[in-house]
Amino acid sequence: MLTKEQVITWLTLCHEVLEENKTWLTQLDTAIGDADHGNNMNRGFKKVYAQLDAIKDKDIGAIFKATAMTLISTVGGASGPLYGTFFLQAGNKLAGKEELTDNDVAIMLRAGLDGVVMRGKAQAGDKTMVDVLIPVTESVEQDINAGTPLAEALAKAVEVAEQGVKDTIPLVAKKGRASYLGERSRGHQDPGATSSRLIIEALFNASR
Numbered sequence: 001m002l003t004k005e006q007v008i009t010w011l012t013l014c015h016e017v018l019e020e021n022k023t024w025l026t027q028l029d030t031a032i033g034d035a036d037h038g039n040n041m042n043r044g045f046k047k048v049y050a051q052l053d054a055i056k057d058k059d060i061g062a063i064f065k066a067t068a069m070t071l072i073s074t075v076g077g078a079s080g081p082l083y084g085t086f087f088l089q090a091g092n093k094l095a096g097k098e099e100l101t102d103n104d105v106a107i108m109l110r111a112g113l114d115g116v117v118m119r120g121k122a123q124a125g126d127k128t129m130v131d132v133l134i135p136v137t138e139s140v141e142q143d144i145n146a147g148t149p150l151a152e153a154l155a156k157a158v159e160v161a162e163q164g165v166k167d168t169i170p171l172v173a174k175k176g177r178a179s180y181l182g183e184r185s186r187g188h189q190d191p192g193a194t195s196s197r198l199i200i201e202a203l204f205n206a207s208r
């Protein structure tokens, strides 16, 4: 189970970890993009963090929807609307909830991933955040269905996410700015896959 307090902790940890890794994410985006991913994510989650106090008494669906709106309006770039859609779709599925069961967490990840794919049309292997979100969602769904406790399922998801990030290195980008580089995008870790890994790690840390 994830309490509302843990959901707030997740969003707080997202802010912290994206601030800590801002320079690194921007470096990754310097190699195959336009050197703004760290700044984009930090700007967005700083604003999300700043509004938490004002929205913390809403239901979890509404908290995610407010988070989505803030990300869409402040992050910019490709990643703002994509992460915004993640939280928007997750929020739609969790409307009215005051806490999340383990299964709700799997539902949240699936809805978020489907939203990102619907919006960005990336497939597995296109060298995007989806290369982390797909294996993470599948892993968590499988574990939760098998009755694995949430924190354990999410601990494994962090490993799966890390592997997903590594797996983006040899890929040629097919979506987003990095795709303009064609073959020259090979050999670099995808920035959005990396921020997704940080967000999943924050979720795990909030669940413990």
Ligand SMILES: Nc1ncnc2c1ncn2[C@@H]1O[C@H](COP(=O)(O)OP(=O)(O)O)[C@@H](O)[C@H]1O
Pocket: 029, 033, 034, 036, 037, 040, 041, 076, 077, 078, 079, 080, 082, 116, 119, 120, 121, 122, 127, 128, 129, 130, 175, 176, 177, 178, 190, 191, 192, 193
């Ligand atoms: N169509 C897409 N679907 C999924 N993820 C995408 C797509 N396009 C870009 N991304 C992700 O967005 C990241 C770049 O984000 P960011 O630098 O913030 O935006 P921009 O590319 O507009 O500067 C990429 O590393 C990739 O993971």
Ligand SMILES: [Mg+2]
Pocket: 029, 033, 034, 035, 036, 037, 077, 177
């Ligand atoms: Mg960029």
